Amino acid sequence: MSGIANGIGAGELVGARWVKAKASDGIGECIMLAKIGESVAMSNSRDPEGPALIFTKGELSAFLDGATKGEFDWMTD
Template sequence: MAEGIIDERQAAGAVPDLDLSGAHWQSSSQGAGDVQVAFVEGYIAMRNRRSPQVPALIFTPAEWRAFVIGARDGEFDLT
């Protein structure tokens, strides 16, 4: 996908229709989490390793950065 098209979709807030069939899914090297991520066409896809058939969440780089910073800051801690 061309860089200009990615920028337009990101600006519009549209979720792209990415082909994730050939994605290289990566798991965390820490802990025993079930989350996997893949970097595809300038976006970040996240899925549950135990349910790969469920659609992945798709993040823009800015959304991913905000998510990671929030997680590091404990924003999503349940305790």
């Protein structure tokens, strides 16, 4: 998609439907995702108008696979 690149303001992604995990604590500590064409945008709920990172489906799939397998658990210790 032209005009959409990493760092674009999340609020500039017109039509984005942001979703977050049901386990989010509701005090602004959530990672939000939105499907943007063939890509996925990721944003931080603490800064809803802040920058969004744009990932391909393959990149997100690899990340989720690693998260499911516990490869990043050490970051929350």
